Amino acid sequence: MNLDTVLWLVQDGISNGAIYALLALALLLVFAVTRVIFVPQGEFIAYAALSLTMLQAGQLPGTVYVLVGGGLLAAAYEIAAALRARAGARLPRVLAFYVLLPAAIAVLAWWAAPRKFDLWVQALIVLGLVVPLGPILYRIAYQPLANASVVVLFIVSMAVHYALTGLGLLFFGGEGLRSAAFSDAQFKLGVVNVTAQSVLVVLASVLVMLALWLFFTRSLYGKALRATAVNRVGARLVGIPAELSGSLSFLLAAFIGAVSGVLVAPIATIYYDTGFLIGLKGFVGAILGGMASYPLAALGALAVGLLESFSSFWASAFKETIVFTAIIPVLVWRSLTSRHVEDEEE
Amino acid sequence: MRGRVLLAAFLAFIALAPLVLPPFYVTLFNYIGLATLVSLGLVLLTGVAGLVSFGQQAFVGLAAYTTAVLTTQYAASPWITLFAGLAVTAAVALFLGVITLRLSGHYLSLSTIAWGIALYYLFGNLQFLGQYSGIDNVPPVALFGWSLDTGHRSYYLIWCVTLAALIAAQNLLDSRSGRAIRALRFRSVMAESFGVRTASLKVVVFLYAALLAGLSGWLYAHFLRFVSPQAFGVNAGIDYLFMAVVGGASQVWGAVVGASLLTVLKEWLKDILPRLFGQSGSYEIIVFGVLMVLLLHRTRDGLMPALARLVPPPRVPPAVAAAPALARRGLPPAGERLLEVRAAEKHFGGLVAVSGLSFDLRSGEILGLIGPNGAGKSTMFNLITGVLRADAGEIRFGGERLDRLASSEIARRGICRTFQHVNLISSMSVLENVALGAHLRGRQGTVAAMLRLERAEEAQLLAEAARQIERVGLGEQLHQAAGSLPLGRQRVVEIARALAGDPVLLLLDEPAAGLRFAEKQALAGLLRKLRAEGMTILLVEHDMEFVMGLVDRLVVMDFGEKLAEGLPREIQRNPAVLEAYLGGIE
Numbered sequence: 050m051n052l053d054t055v056l057w058l059v060q061d062g063i064s065n066g067a068i069y070a071l072l073a074l075a076l077l078l079v080f081a082v083t084r085v086i087f088v089p090q091g092e093f094i095a096y097a098a099l100s101l102t103m104l105q106a107g108q109l110p111g112t113v114y115v116l117v118g119g120g121l122l123a124a125a126y127e128i129a130a131a132l133r134a135r136a137g138a139r140l141p142r143v144l145a146f147y148v149l150l151p152a153a154i155a156v157l158a159w160w161a162a163p164r165k166f167d168l169w170v171q172a173l174i175v176l177g178l179v180v181p182l183g184p185i186l187y188r189i190a191y192q193p194l195a196n197a198s199v200v201v202l203f204i205v206s207m208a209v210h211y212a213l214t215g216l217g218l219l220f221f222g223g224e225g226l227r228s229a230a231f232s233d234a235q236f237k238l239g240v241v242n243v244t245a246q247s248v249l250v251v252l253a254s255v256l257v258m259l260a261l262w263l264f265f266t267r268s269l270y271g272k273a274l275r276a277t278a279v280n281r282v283g284a285r286l287v288g289i290p291a292e293l294s295g296s297l298s299f300l301l302a303a304f305i306g307a308v309s310g311v312l313v314a315p316i317a318t319i320y321y322d323t324g325f326l327i328g329l330k331g332f333v334g335a336i337l338g339g340m341a342s343y344p345l346a347a348l349g350a351l352a353v354g355l356l357e358s359f360s361s362f363w364a365s366a367f368k369e370t371i372v373f374t375a376i377i378p379v380l381v382w383r384s385l386t387s388r389h390v391e392d393e394e395e
Numbered sequence: 396m397r398g399r400v401l402l403a404a405f406l407a408f409i410a411l412a413p414l415v416l417p418p419f420y421v422t423l424f425n426y427i428g429l430a431t432l433v434s435l436g437l438v439l440l441t442g443v444a445g446l447v448s449f450g451q452q453a454f455v456g457l458a459a460y461t462t463a464v465l466t467t468q469y470a471a472s473p474w475i476t477l478f479a480g481l482a483v484t485a486a487v488a489l490f491l492g493v494i495t496l497r498l499s500g501h502y503l504s505l506s507t508i509a510w511g512i513a514l515y516y517l518f519g520n521l522q523f524l525g526q527y528s529g530i531d532n533v534p535p536v537a538l539f540g541w542s543l544d545t546g547h548r549s550y551y552l553i554w555c556v557t558l559a560a561l562i563a564a565q566n567l568l569d570s571r572s573g574r575a576i577r578a579l580r581f582r583s584v585m586a587e588s589f590g591v592r593t594a595s596l597k598v599v600v601f602l603y604a605a606l607l608a609g610l611s612g613w614l615y616a617h618f619l620r621f622v623s624p625q626a627f628g629v630n631a632g633i634d635y636l637f638m639a640v641v642g643g644a645s646q647v648w649g650a651v652v653g654a655s656l657l658t659v660l661k662e663w664l665k666d667i668l669p670r671l672f673g674q675s676g677s678y679e680i681i682v683f684g685v686l687m688v689l690l691l692h693r694t695r696d697g698l699m700p701a702l703a704r705l706v707p708p709p710r711v712p713p714a715v716a717a718a719p720a721l722a723r724r725g726l727p728p729a730g731e732r733l734l735e736v737r738a739a740e741k742h743f744g745g746l747v748a749v750s751g752l753s754f755d756l757r758s759g760e761i762l763g764l765i766g767p768n769g770a771g772k773s774t775m776f777n778l779i780t781g782v783l784r785a786d787a788g789e790i791r792f793g794g795e796r797l798d799r800l801a802s803s804e805i806a807r808r809g810i811c812r813t814f815q816h817v818n819l820i821s822s823m824s825v826l827e828n829v830a831l832g833a834h835l836r837g838r839q840g841t842v843a844a845m846l847r848l849e850r851a852e853e854a855q856l857l858a859e860a861a862r863q864i865e866r867v868g869l870g871e872q873l874h875q876a877a878g879s880l881p882l883g884r885q886r887v888v889e890i891a892r893a894l895a896g897d898p899v900l901l902l903l904d905e906p907a908a909g910l911r912f913a914e915k916q917a918l919a920g921l922l923r924k925l926r927a928e929g930m931t932i933l934l935v936e937h938d939m940e941f942v943m944g945l946v947d948r949l950v951v952m953d954f955g956e957k958l959a960e961g962l963p964r965e966i967q968r969n970p971a972v973l974e975a976y977l978g979g980i981e
Contacts, residue, residue, distance in 0.1 A: 080501075086501050086504065086505065088508075189688075190688050193692045194691065194692065197691075197695070198445075199501050200441075200445060200446075200447045200501075200504070201691060201695055203447055203501060203504050204447065204636065204637075204640060204687070204691065205687070205688055205691055207449060207633050207636070207637075207687075208637070208683070208684040208685075208687035208688045208691070209684060209688065210633075210684070211630075211633065211680040211681070211683050211684030211687070212680070212681050212683075212684030212685050212688070213684070214680060214684075215677070215678050215679075215680040215681030215682075215684065216681055218676045218677070218678065219672060219676075219678060219681070222674070223676055325629075326512070329508060329509065329512065332505055332509075333509065336502070336505060336506075340502070366516075366520035367516065367517070367520055368516075369512060369513065369516040370513045370514075370516045370517045370520070373509040373510065373512045373513035373516075374509075374510070374513045376505075376506055376509050377494065377506075377510075380494045380495055380498065380502065380506060381494045383498055383502075
């Protein structure tokens with residue numbers, strides 16, 4: 050193995066790792082705020098990537114059906130709740146968010162699909178299609194169980210993963226798709242050939258992380274989310290509604306998932322169920338980082354990207370096995386250092 | 396009675412089904428049996444012990460591949476490879492269990508998915524496992540020269556094993572170990588304080604679930620006579636977990652219900668959905684996902700409770716049989732220094748909860764630990780019982796240091812406690828809750844329980860529990876669910892449970908809170924009697940009237956420090972105490 054190969058693998062590892070790092074952040078965020086282990090995050094990636102590829106082919110992505118259908122379902126939940134609480138005043142807002150907005154985006158996608166706009170415009174449409182799915186999912190599947198234990202929420206996550214994967218198969222079919230690259234340019238950085246696509250991936254990830262950091266440190270909503278993550282009951286007592294923080298964290302997770310999907314679409318062939326594995330690699334990164342600290346999780350995710358890229362060079366058949374076994378040493382270390390008995394809430 | 400009839404009807408149905416059903420259904424029943432075994436393990440692991448695994452298919456696969464390789468490539472007998480398969484499964488499960496079960500539950504669940512994926516790709520890429528095409532021509536099992544080479548013939552083997560496993564699991568839950576396992580989910584701290592080593596018990600349950608999965612894998616390989624990675628993908632693991640949840644994850648028979656329902660539903664959906672959508676694919680996962688979410692929104696107990704309501708419970712619960720009394724611990728002679736607390740310290744961040752506290756407890760006395768709210772009494776209590784670890788200082792019991800021991804080890808030295816916030820398993824009867832207190836007085840483990848070899852000891856434990864319940868005056872409530880009692884009574888159950896542990900030192904955390912006057916008097920009477928028998932008691936209490944008339948000495952705490960120590964009447968006149976309590980004395 051010569052230096053060129055090493056550098057190429059490092060570049061590949063870093064651009065994959067950057068995506069895993071984004072995902073790890075989203076997973077940690079959702080877990081801290083809602084205690085949900087958000088496995089369906091992976092489906093956002095697949096939905097976004099496949100939607101982008103379909104838009105490029107001039108087809109209407111199946112995501113619109115999930116979006117509109119999900120929105121209607123969420124609205125039905127909201128209307129039922131509003132009727133029970135006799136709070137009709139909030140209905141217009143509910144209808145605007147869960148019905149009008151998805152319908153508007155769907156119409157936009159339908160109009161734009163055959164016109165084959167620029168890739169950047171298509172990427173924006175994809176974000177519009179996927180991001181509202183986050184709050185919609187939260188409303189339908191998780192909000193009714195806000196007080197359930199971590200374990201129950203985890204099972205719900207697996208159920209949602211099932212439903213979304215199946216719907217993905219239904220609307221995108223079983224074929225793998227790969228989108229065109231944002232740029233085919235290559236340039237030399239010292240001795241390394243760097244592709245513009247991988248620079249874009251890293252840049253986009255860093256930008257999103259920066260934006261998140263600003264959001265959490267500067268904005269009121271960001272601070273509210275942090276407060277909820279630290280102390281759920283306390284946050285409620287000072288007037289931060291649990292539904293809002295839940296919905297917001299899912300919105301961010303869907304945004305990150307959609308961005309990752311758009312970024313990964315030109316790098317890898319995406320099937321309807323590929324997102325699951327990509328999302329789980331984000332989890333592996335988060336576990337490597339100890340499931341608590343954002344910087345450590347990002348570093349862990351970077352390590353996953355590098356490990357993956359090197360193992361696909363040395364033992365490509367065992368790439369997945371190696372990546373997913375990587376958590377074992379971390380678990381060993383953590384279980385040796387943690388010594389406590391705790392009771393879970395009932 | 397109707398329960399027995401239903402069981403007999405079920406057994407008769409299982410026995411006769413293959414005689415009348417066409418082969419397709421026999422095969423379906425075989426799959427149900429195999430799935431029941433795996434989800435039975437999950438019922439114990441997830442429903443009872445509260446640990447979620449999405450990776451059971453990996454254990455099924457390990458055993459299936461072990462037996463397939465050994466029988467096809469080394470011509471080993473399936474009866475030998477059964478043990479080989481289980482040994483491989485057990486070794487892997489033990490390793491994974493030990494490294495994940497000390498951590499919070501979601502680590503386990505996440506890592507089960509991770510190793511499920513890791514093993515799937517390993518199976519699919521290893522040359523000697525036939526890669527993605529798998530291993531075929533696995534020989535059938537032969538029983539006394541009779542080859543079980545058809546679905547019909549495998550049927551009886553699969554269902555005999557499954558039924559035996561169901562009965563063994565039911566026996567296990569209704570035993571000393573079973574009570575401890577049932578405490579794991581929400582009451583680990585309590586279980587530890589009665590001597591249950593919760594970390595190792597979790598490993599045992601995990602191992603048990605893995606072995607059931609391994610057993611299913613062995614049966615699978617020899618029934619289907621073919622193994623390939625596709626059967627052990629991540630989705631198989633999710634399906635197994637859903638089966639356990641659908642059936643009712645805390646009930647043994649829920650495994651049968653869930654496995655039957657989902658296996659049949661899957662078969663049916665696989666048939667109609669591709670026709671409906673006009674393309675092939677496993678669309679049943681959409682339905683499974685949606686149904687699971689809806690089910691969990693309505694209930695977390697699955698369908699079994701609804702089904703169980705169809706069978707009325709027996710009117711008169713069985714009386715507790717008389718049994719020889721359990722051996723008792725010798726008590727130290729009165730007046731000996733039993734517990735020494737020396738300069739104990741505990742900080743929570745910047746908050747000093749206990750600061751330089753020292754006091755002695757002599758055997759045969761009742762010492763009251765009092766103080767205003769937030770004085771650090773409960774923290775002190777938790778330091779003695781090992782729930783919290785002191786930052787500095789020493790706590791000795793009979794000369795031995797306690798402050799570095801785990802709760803379960805402290806319990807082994809004869810220290811039993813009650814909890815300020817009632818810590819009972821509300822779904823279990825008063826009798827079972829109290830019997831958990833006697834955990835350390837029994838020896839028999841999980842295997843003996845499954846085989847019902849521990850009935851003599853179990854009778855002794857239950858008789859002892861009943862005796863203590865009688866003693867605290869709750870004989871009428873023996874078989875009621877602990878959660879259904881009023882709070883005051885639940886506190887009394889706590890005391891009975893501590894007594895069942897045959898303590899040398901009894902630690903009571905606000906036992907009189909929520910009791911009525913007559914009940915308080917009865918409790919005071921009981922504590923006096925215990926003292927007369929030589930027991931030593933440390934009492935944390937708010938109710939001054941209750942304390943003053945009862946205790947021999949008092950230690951008063953304020954802001955984590957000792958404010959005063961002495962006889963009750965000295966304390967009542969102590970100016971510093973009066974100051975701290977200004978307006979606080981009732």
